[in-house]
Amino acid sequence: MLFLIPICLHAATTKNDFDYTPMEPLPGFESATSGATDFYDYILMVYKVAIWMVGISAMLMIIIGGYMYAVSAGNNSAMEKAKDVIKDAIIGLLMALSAWVILFVINPDLVKINRLKNISSNGAGGGGGGGGGGNCEPMTTTDCAVSNLQNTCLASNAETMSRVCNKESGGNPALISGTDACADGNHFSIGLFQVNMITSADSIGCNGKDIFTTNGSGPQGTCLEHTTNSAGTTYCSKWDCKVINQDKYNECLGKLKNGADNITIACSLSGNGSNLRPWTTTKNVCGL
Numbered sequence: 001m002l003f004l005i006p007i008c009l010h011a012a013t014t015k016n017d018f019d020y021t022p023m024e025p026l027p028g029f030e031s032a033t034s035g036a037t038d039f040y041d042y043i044l045m046v047y048k049v050a051i052w053m054v055g056i057s058a059m060l061m062i063i064i065g066g067y068m069y070a071v072s073a074g075n076n077s078a079m080e081k082a083k084d085v086i087k088d089a090i091i092g093l094l095m096a097l098s099a100w101v102i103l104f105v106i107n108p109d110l111v112k113i114n115r116l117k118n119i120s121s122n123g124a125g126g127g128g129g130g131g132g133g134g135n136c137e138p139m140t141t142t143d144c145a146v147s148n149l150q151n152t153c154l155a156s157n158a159e160t161m162s163r164v165c166n167k168e169s170g171g172n173p174a175l176i177s178g179t180d181a182c183a184d185g186n187h188f189s190i191g192l193f194q195v196n197m198i199t200s201a202d203s204i205g206c207n208g209k210d211i212f213t214t215n216g217s218g219p220q221g222t223c224l225e226h227t228t229n230s231a232g233t234t235y236c237s238k239w240d241c242k243v244i245n246q247d248k249y250n251e252c253l254g255k256l257k258n259g260a261d262n263i264t265i266a267c268s269l270s271g272n273g274s275n276l277r278p279w280t281t282t283k284n285v286c287g288l
């Protein structure tokens with residue numbers, strides 16, 4: 001049973017290596033997978049569906065065996081065949097459950113899908129550029145003050161998003177990421193929530209494909225340089241992207257430095273603050 005084999009997905013050098021938007025959500029997990037953009041999360045849903053399918057398949061075969069037995073009309077050969085179908089279904093189900101229980105007893109992690117987080121995906125998502133902000137405390141001043149965010153689309157998650165903003169930019173709306181740089185020296189993570197101009201600024205008229213070009217498969221291209229910070233986290237600090245429309249880049253840079261526009265994009269990226277996936281590193285560091 002392949003689905004019972006423990007899976008450990010190693011974090012890639014860049015988060016883009018595992019960015020994935022499914023064309024269709026998985027049955028029974030529509031709400032969880034319809035907007036999924038992280039391959040790790042999607043694989044976890046596939047794993048859960050596989051587990052469900054074992055039980056459903058066993059139940060289906062028991063029903064088929066029962067039907068075969070009911071219509072056997074006293075035919076001993078047909079009755080025995082029906083019994084074998086039911087018996088095999090029950091044995092298969094018990095084996096699957098036993099395998100899961102044995103693995104769980106040995107080590108609960110053997111029945112989980114874990115990713116190794118030794119390498120950061122700094123800035124590779126929709127936001128989370130990690131420009132060098134403040135701390136994880138909610139803010140009381142600037143555009144990211146809790147009282148200010150309560151009057152925006154982030155109202156229901158104002159405190160959490162205030163913490164994210166503080167860590168990402170220290171509440172500085174004009175902050176340009178000190179790490180998310182293209183090969184030509186232009187940076188692409190900007191503002192309060194370090195919004196990624198390459199992937200996430202369409203809503204303000206800034207399509208990254210019109211502004212940047214890359215040589216790699218991911219939105220930012222191939223990683224050219226890695227940096228390890230004082231905490232021992234390694235992240236990509238330079239990508240092979242290049243600006244092909246400097247005027248448009250400067251225009252969008254100005255838009256992303258506008259606090260209100262940056263907050264509006266953050267609302268869209270996070271589902272009004274309910275999903276912190278674009279700021280995974282900050283989420284983990286701040287324990288959000």
